[in-house]
Amino acid sequence: MTSETSSKSNNFIKDYISKVRKENPSKQVVTRFPPEPNGYLHIGHAKSICLNFGLAEEFGGRCHLRFDDTNPVTEDPEYVESIKKDIQWLGFGWGEHLYHASDYFDQLHDYAVQLIKKGYAFVDDCSADEIKKMRGSLTEQGQNSPYRDRTPEENLELFQKMREGAFKDGEKVLRAKIDMTSPNMNLRDPLLYRIRHTSHDRTGDKWCIYPLYDFAHGLSDEIEAITFSICTLEFEDHRPLYDWFLEVLETPNRPQQIEFAKLNLDHIITSKRRLLRLVEEKYVTGWDDPRMPTISGLRRRGVTPASIRKFAETVGVTKKNSVISLSTLEHAVREDLDENAPRAMAVLDPIKIVIENYPEEKVEELTGQRHPKKEDWGSRKIPFTREIYIDREDFLEEAPKSFFRLKPDGKVRLRYGYVIHCHEVKKNTAGEVVELRCTYDERTKGGVTPEGEKKVKGIIHWVSATHGLPAEIRVYDRLFTVPNPSADKEKDFVEFINPESLIVKKGFVEASLKGIEAGKNFQFERLGFFFSDLKEHTPSNLIFNRTVTLKDTWAKVATKD
Ligand code: ATP
Ligand code: MG
Numbered sequence: 172m173t174s175e176t177s178s179k180s181n182n183f184i185k186d187y188i189s190k191v192r193k194e195n196p197s198k199q200v201v202t203r204f205p206p207e208p209n210g211y212l213h214i215g216h217a218k219s220i221c222l223n224f225g226l227a228e229e230f231g232g233r234c235h236l237r238f239d240d241t242n243p244v245t246e247d248p249e250y251v252e253s254i255k256k257d258i259q260w261l262g263f264g265w266g267e268h269l270y271h272a273s274d275y276f277d278q279l280h281d282y283a284v285q286l287i288k289k290g291y292a293f294v295d296d297c298s299a300d301e302i303k304k305m306r307g308s309l310t311e312q313g314q315n316s317p318y319r320d321r322t323p324e325e326n327l328e329l330f331q332k333m334r335e336g337a338f339k340d341g342e343k344v345l346r347a348k349i350d351m352t353s354p355n356m357n358l359r360d361p362l363l364y365r366i367r368h369t370s371h372d373r374t375g376d377k378w379c380i381y382p383l384y385d386f387a388h389g390l391s392d393e394i395e396a397i398t399f400s401i402c403t404l405e406f407e408d409h410r411p412l413y414d415w416f417l418e419v420l421e422t423p424n425r426p427q428q429i430e431f432a433k434l435n436l437d438h439i440i441t442s443k444r445r446l447l448r449l450v451e452e453k454y455v456t457g458w459d460d461p462r463m464p465t466i467s468g469l470r471r472r473g474v475t476p477a478s479i480r481k482f483a484e485t486v487g488v489t490k491k492n493s494v495i496s497l498s499t500l501e502h503a504v505r506e507d508l509d510e511n512a513p514r515a516m517a518v519l520d521p522i523k524i525v526i527e528n529y530p531e532e533k534v535e536e537l538t539g540q541r542h543p544k545k546e547d548w549g550s551r552k553i554p555f556t557r558e559i560y561i562d563r564e565d566f567l568e569e570a571p572k573s574f575f576r577l578k579p580d581g582k583v584r585l586r587y588g589y590v591i592h593c594h595e596v597k598k599n600t601a602g603e604v605v606e607l608r609c610t611y612d613e614r615t616k617g618g619v620t621p622e623g624e625k626k627v628k629g630i631i632h633w634v635s636a637t638h639g640l641p642a643e644i645r646v647y648d649r650l651f652t653v654p655n656p657s658a659d660k661e662k663d664f665v666e667f668i669n670p671e672s673l674i675v676k677k678g679f680v681e682a683s684l685k686g687i688e689a690g691k692n693f694q695f696e697r698l699g700f701f702f703s704d705l706k707e708h709t710p711s712n713l714i715f716n717r718t719v720t721l722k723d724t725w726a727k728v729a730t731k732d
Contacts, residue, residue: 181487184222184401184429188230200232201398204258205272205388207239208250210443211458211465212257214479214500218434221483223401224263235395236265240273241387243371253458257466261476272382272391273373279382280334282390282420283345283363287326291419292363293319294329295346302344305351306359313351313359333366336379340366345380349415357412361385389413392426400426403433404492431488437654438497439464445657445664454668455650459706461716462650462672472647473692473702473718478507497649501719508692508700508718513541513548516586516632517680517695517715519644521560523636526591528610529557534638537587537617551683555588558636560679562698565631566607568596575629577607583629586696590615590627632696639679642713644701646674649725686710692718 180186192198202223206212212220227234236258238251258265286292295302295318307313321329333343345364353359363386370376389412392400400413407430417425440446441464449455449463458465461472469479482503486495516539535555541548561577570578577583582592595608614621649669656667680695689708693701693715701715708714 181489182222183490184399184431184488185226185229187429188226188399192230199398200227200230201235201396202227202232202401203235203237203392203395203397205237205239205391206254207242208247208254209242210250210447211253211463211467213441213446213464213466214436214439214469215434215441217257217261217466217479218483218486219401219403220258220261220263221480222431222488224258224261224265225480225483226399226401228263232398233268234263234265235268235270235397237270237272237391237395239384239388239391240271240371240373241382241384243367243369243381248372253467257470260466260470261479268395270391270395271373272387273371275387275391275394276374276378276382278394279387279390282416283330283382283386284327285420286347286363287330287345288323289419290323290348292326292345292347293321294326294333295319295344295360296342297344299341302362306356307351309354309356313356315351316346316360319348319360330364333364333380334378336368338366340368342366347386347412347415349412355408355411357385357409358415361412385409385412386416389416389426389428390420390422393417393422393424396424397426400428402428402430404430404490405433406430430490432490432492434486435492435494436464436497436500437494438649438651440651440656440664442657448665452665454665461645461647464650471702471705472716473508473700474504475507475511475692477511478504481507494654498723498725501723504719505700505721508694512692512694512700514539514543514696515551515681515684515693516553516634517642517644517678517698517701518560518562518632518634518639519646519676519678519698520563521634521636521679522563522566522604522607524559524561524591524607524609524633526557526559526609526611527594531557533557534635539587551681553587554635554638554682555585556635556637559585559633560636560639561585561607561631561633563604566593566604568604576631577629582627583631584615584618584627585633586630588616588633589613632698634679634681636679638682640682640685640713642678642680642684642715644676644678644715644717645704646676646717648672648674648717680713680715684713687713694721697721 204220204223224234295316297316305314344362346360349358351359362383364380367381368379410428413428459467459471482500537553537555538550539553565576567574567578577593582590584590589611591609591611593607593609597606599605620626650672651667652669653667656664689703690705691703695701699720700718702718704714704716
């Protein structure tokens with residue numbers, strides 16, 4: 172069922188557009204994603220991307236990518252490239268509709284001139300401080316600027332001089348002339364242009380006056396003939412201004428602004444300023460550190476585009492602010508990887524096992540499925556040898572009855588292989604277990620329980636010590652220990668960084684992973700989902716990042732407390 176026919180969904184904007192299209196089938200769906208190129212995109216932006224590009228796709232329209240580059244000071248081409256890459260990685264495209272707000276500087280200037288001519292804009296000589304003081308507050312009306320009654324002719328001349336560079340930064344501004352008594356602060360003669368003697372990446376030194384956001388944004392939508400201008404809730408109070416520009420300029424296009432609630436997730440932060448601090452002060456290794464909530468960080472962690480899209484769909488689009496649990500995202504990631512990641516075995520904290528009754532030179536090839544539900548993915552060969560590694564966690568010297576893994580004089584089954592029996596525990600001088608001496612039961616190969624014997628309940632993963640490949644395994648966890656690291660105003664959010672958000676292990680992976688390339692997802696059986704690192708992994712230097720655990724371990728922690 173397409174959204175054109177369905178009734179209510181968890182996306183009120185989709186429902187609204189469906190309704191509009193029912194009443195007016197020729198209404199085009201033209202949306203835009205308008206990032207400011209002053210940082211890397213994060214999971215919140217991903218939601219907006221999925222929404223804008225998704226609606227266009229769904230209703231056979233189009234979505235423009237428009238860089239909102241009206242502020243010449245903070246932008247950086249590195250950000251522009253990363254933004255394009257992230258959108259494409261998520262699976263969306265803008266086709267030929269790549270724009271920049273700076274493409275419209277001439278047209279926006281014309282619109283400003285029209286406003287002046289119509290008596291709807293004036294040049295103000297007041298300083299930024301004076302303007303702020305005269306703006307009033309929510310409980311107090313604003314005051315008219317003493318320059319408000321300049322004639323259109325005088326304003327045109329002054330605006331022209333502003334443009335020609337006759338004045339210094341801050342000496343004059345162009346303001347709309349609306350209503351200083353309006354209860355909506357945005358309508359109290361908002362600023363339209365300010366003087367900035369700064370060159371711009373794309374327009375160079377052509378301009379020394381730059382338009383302000385509210386003016387540039389809405390009218391850029393108008394110029395591009397956007398039909399649905401979707402933005403976050405904080406712009407709700409700006410909508411009357413958005414519409415005012417369209418009305419007084421009698422523009423041919425009338426885009427409609429619709430606001431939705433931002434995506435907020437617990438255990439992460441999305442403020443660009445704070446993310447920049449994490450990078451600059453080296454709490455993380457960069458914007459693409461796998462612990463960052465940036466799209467590039469999630470990608471390097473091993474999160475798939477499909478799971479982000481699924482997540483965005485699951486959380487829906489509403490007008491009510493809420494905080495979504497990070498587990499919801501992790502759940503979407505797990506579901507996708509469970510379906511799509513091949514299986515392999517790895518040992519993160521190796522203890523060596525010597526199987527005394529297994530011949531030294533013998534190598535047997537055991538067989539494992541690549542995916543338990545996908546026959547067509549085939550199988551993998553797993554060499555079994557006299558010396559193997561198991562994970563330290565799977566052995567307990569003083570084990571309770573309920574411990575079904577390996578213990579002294581106990582038995583456990585090796586995945587795809589034999590039942591082994593532990594006879595001897597070897598320790599170093601510090602008392603740490605360094606080796607286990609075991610024997611295997613030849614009759615138990617591939618899950619067989621010999622007649623008359625008790626079934627061995629525990630099954631553990633393992634890697635051949637002679638054939639396994641050394642690998643660095645980066646066990647990532649949540650970056651913050653508390654749901655909202657910025658909540659406590661007395662404390663700096665970096666105090667809540669999880670000291671265990673990255674633990675580096677020197678482990679081993681099964682031989683079938685030989686030559687594996689960067690950027691591959693796996694499930695390491697019993698351990699979680701892992702991803703060969705996009706930046707540092709090579710086929711001869713294996714580095715895997717833990718994407719997510721197999722189960723929600725944080726939920727367990729929370730119920731224990
Ligand atoms: P800034 O404070 O720098 O404007 P921003 O996060 O709004 O930060 P933009 O580059 O302006 O950054 O964002 C591009 C688009 O992404 C905007 O349309 C914005 O509404 C949307 N967006 C940003 N954060 C979220 C979020 N948490 N959830 C949903 N959409 C978001
Ligand atoms: Mg913004």
